[in-house]
Amino acid sequence: MMEALNGLLTGFGVILTPANLYLCFLGSLIGTLVGVLPGVGPLAALALLLPVTFTLSPVGGLVMLSSIFYGAMYGGSTTSILLNIPGEAASVVTCFDGHQMARQGRAGPALGIAAIGSFIAGTLGVVIMTFFAPAIAAVAIRFGPPENFALMVLGLVCTLFMISGSTIKGVLMMALGFLTAAVGLDVVNGHERYTFGSVNLSGGIELLAVVIGLFGIAEILSNVETMAKSTLLADRIRGLWPSLADWRASWRPILRGSGLGFILGLVPGGGPVTAAFMSYALEKRIAAEPDRFGKGAIEGVAGPESANNSAVAGSLIPVLSLGIPSNPVTALLLGALIIQGIQPGPLFIAQRPDLFWGIVASMYIGNVFLLILNLPLVGLWVQFLRIPYRVMFPVVLLLCVVGTYSANKNVFDLWVMLGFGVGGYVLRKLEYDLAPFVIAFVLAPLLEQSLRQSLVMSPDGVMILAKRPVAALLLAASVVLTFLMFRRRTKNEGGLP
């Protein structure tokens, strides 16, 4: 405890210089912008800015890069809520309820709760990081393929609860998500599946192109259809700030999202994207009225937006205390450290306390910067909704195209976006829920890989899942939940689901 406080003091000593504070602010600002712009995710931004950090001090460079990472989690919700286009992958779920809130004139409270939830989760994440980083890292790393598999199963079972409307349609959408995710290289033997000899399909179908198509393009198509009304949301903007009732509904999801996100950021293979999806599934599962989800429930914004922020803090722990990146963005941070001539590894905290604690301290400050940056912006963003839609939609379309293309610079992704845009529009008309599709699509590769890894490393087949206590526990929970769901569904629908 004392050690951590001393370390933190060292960290603030390092960080409270005008130059480092400036870099922290700059990173927060860039991160917010990167989050707001669809397609330009934190990974692309960090890669672009990596050469700039060569000329900075190691502390300065790292502080800036990491603040871009968590800053993007703040900004990501903006376009999700206002335009139904996810600003980056971790904010896909925010579209589900956030945009519905905006349609009901409640964009302000949605944006506000996203910013405040992000702040609370980000800060809680850093607090845990301050006191327990090394200990936690040592435990998290034990999390192997069987545990990951069990976790993904639990996530999918929660997704079943998320299905609104017809169960058959929901399960169908999940199956479609699995099938779409199967396109590309087989994770185990490297063979191509469902690629029909196309080089473009051999890398699999790009998540970003899918979600921008399903949400952004499909949204444009629906809106253009009803262009008769001149603005997206007319003058129905009700209140800029979350009301007392909003707070009462949100504080528990924020705390749960913080905890869940932190854990999912920590374990290998997890990260902000999975964290946001799982948090949404969890909130819907435990909600008193799950039917409100997808129709503008504030919990559906508060939980995931908190989860993706604390996942960032969680994912920085293995990279800083063990030198193990748990997702591509932290791998890039590791690259930045190596370019600076610093080898992160088990000795990092002992050898470079100034750097480790400097980054931790900067995260406290960066989160405050981000709150100050984002709250006043809420009022401004909401004004965007007053712009006539005939002016707005070409801009939105441009954002979709640029965002999709800039991720991989592959024109094929644009066709994917368009295809899923039209598909998403048709599915909406037929009242299919898109959420289960996206969740299955995100979780399927992890699920498949961890199951097949488990089976390869197991001397006695599937028994490995029962022999590892954590995996067994998670699987048991999944079974119980499935049973409960069947009972509820059969009761509600008066027959088999």
Add this chain to the structure above:
Amino acid sequence: MKWAGIAYALVFALLSAPVAAQSDPKAEIAKLKPKDFPSQPIEFTVVYPAGGGMDVSARLLAKQVESLSGDRIIVNNRTGGAGMVGHSYLATQAKPDGYTVGVIASLLWGDAMLRAQGRWAYTDLEPIAYVNSDALIWVGSTEGPYKGMSIKDIVSAAKEKPNTIRVAIVPGSMWEYILDQIEANSGAKFLRVPFQGGGAGITALLGGNVDIAQGFFSEFRGYLEGGKVAPLAVAAAGRMDFLKDMPTFNEAFGGNEYLWQLVRYAVVPKGTPSDRKAYLAAAVQGAMKDPELIAEYRKQGVFFDPKLQNSNDLAADLNAYADVERQFYVKTGRLK
């Protein structure tokens, strides 16, 4: 941020002034500069994601080429399909006008031979400069049943009790091919646990989910220095400068076929005008002579293959390496 780049270039120019007195690399490059080229930024294409070993190598190189030539260079990650999308782009779609330079790794050969299905060949890309090399190494755990064992001990253990020792692999690549060789020659059998890259494998090793991880020195350096993992063997012709005590696979097993390394080099698409190609080659080769860049690369843990470094005909020497790989594919029935 432009001023930072300019300031850096200035400082660099001042620092390198004494060297310039002997032979000014900038002047030599400027001599070869074609009249009308470049009129727009040059793209360094990297086919792997930002932040990995390939990307870092390319970005360091780009910085140096920029300051030597004065041209604007953009590093672009064209990713997907484990490099396949970018390789195909370079070989079939990139315009041969000198504005595209691929900074690639020898994984290109395997992609061309096994996955391109005749749509393109690795000879569609012409090498202009050698960058650096990384050899595959094996590391084991410092705890558990295989603690303190040498590579020979481990292979005999895998022969006595087949399918018990878990090795992290990246499917369809040298991670798997070296296992094929070892198993064929020794009769041992390993469990092959698939991962998407060396980093995930080392995580699994530290977490006790596999017994052996494979990868490159730069990925393992921190753990080796921290004593968290034990070096086993390297798949190169000679021992590594960084790890003098670690044997090569060839030493351990008395063969000469365990050579699995990543060669990084720069290419232009076939058909690039010869004056532009010569200019780009001079710029990249000039950058590769810079002691600072070499020191940066060494810090990362890569090595320089003397044969390629002093090569008079880089394309021919690289083709010779590629042919060794082709023979392996033919021998193992992967290629007809």
